[in-house]
Amino acid sequence: MLQIGVVVVSYNPDLNVLRNNLRTLKTHENVDCLIVDNGSQNSHELKKVGIDLQVDVLLLKKNFGIAYAQNRGFEFFKDREVDWVLTLDQDSLIPSNLVDVYTNSVQLSFPDSAILTCSYVDDEWTEIQKRAMMQADKVVQKKYVISSGNLIRVSAWEKVGGFDEFLFIDLVDFDFDAKLFLAGYKIWETNEVILHHSVGKTLNKPIMQKLLLLPEDAILADHSPMRQYYIYRNSIIFEKRYTMISKRRFVVLHTFFATRRVFAYRQKLRKLIAAWRGVIDGALYRAGRDAEFQQKLIKLRH
Structure with a gap:
């Protein structure tokens, strides 16, 4: 069975949302989770969540940005010889079948696949905005995708030098995607599952x-x-x-x-x-x- 690492980057997170996501992920035996926290004010409560749910927590001393936090998470799982890592934002709500859909996707067997992700919507969007984000095909190749919900091949992350920490937060995902494209990798998006994600x-x-x-x-x-x-x-x-x-x-x-x-x-x-x-x-x-x-x-x- 494919072993998956999950990196959740947090910064003053809603602990209820975080707990629900972690509980959903922990129902899968092939999933190990890591929270990388960017200096949250509620870090003590966050550590308790990790203990209660048996999830590793890495507490950073301050907000170093999402790229830095994600890189530390990938290093954590690379040392444990995990081949695929799922990246999640703290404000994303994952469907219960996300991991199953990903692990059963044929795209993971392609040697040039770097990312498998899913469609996403913000519940505050209008219907016009939601329709603009939807796709007709079951699986499509993409050039740029947001980072939350990405299942990323660790060797591809290593090949392109990881996430750019100079960028700190915005466009970190697109910069990473562009490097993957230049390295000859492919990004796939499935609409079998939909991530509920807040874009602000x-x-x-x-x-x-x-x-x-x-x-x-x-x-x-x-x-x-x-x-x-x-x-x-x-x-x-x-x-x-x-x-x-x-x-x-x-x-x-x-x-x-x-x-x-x-x-x-x-x-x-x-x-x-x-x-x-x-x-x-x-x-x-x-x-x-x-x-x-x-x-x-x-x-x-x-």
């Missing part, structure tokens, strides 16, 4: 969307000022890094224009300043001078 505080403001010239199925997801910074900085960094995949032009200008979404959120001024700081730092980034990233590119091509 989703706002339903159709009039505001029209005023901001956003399409009807656009998703307005409010985040903290810190997240606004990383969203816009990393969006530019991603496009600069992967010009061989993405052919977008005028990236900085397009990203600056995208910050108009902030006018739909609370604390507009603070978040707009953070978003613009992100745009500036992204504009100053030079992929050619990023020695660590360039080394990873060289490794991917050999």
Whole structure:
């Protein structure tokens, strides 16, 4: 039977949601779970959850970001010779048959498969937004997928140098996916199961969307000022890094224009300043001078 490691990254999590997910996962004999906590205020309660449910817990001293936490989780399971690791966010609700669907998927037998994931929805989305995310085929090949719900081949994670800790949080998943693509791996998504996942505080403001010239199925997801910074900085960094995949032009200008979404959120001024700081730092980034990233590119091509 395929042995699966599960890495749940937490930061001030809802312990009830976390317990329910862990209980669902623990019903499978082939699953071992690890919580990697990014310096939560409720870390003592989190440790108790681990003891009660017989789940390993790694407590980090502060918030090092999702990439750092995921890398520590993968190292944990690599040392235990686990071949596949499932990554989960603390605010995702997993269906009871997720592990069974994954382990029975023929895609896992393909040598070039790096990720098997599933469709996801946010319960706060409108029906139009939900339909836009759904696919007709049972299994499709994807280029980019969010990290929660991903069953990842550990050897592929190692091949591409893991998750980029410089990015901290936003676009960490897409950056990882792009490296997999360049290394010749494939990503598969099944719609046999659907993950319920929160992408932030989703706002339903159709009039505001029209005023901001956003399409009807656009998703307005409010985040903290810190997240606004990383969203816009990393969006530019991603496009600069992967010009061989993405052919977008005028990236900085397009990203600056995208910050108009902030006018739909609370604390507009603070978040707009953070978003613009992100745009500036992204504009100053030079992929050619990023020695660590360039080394990873060289490794991917050999």
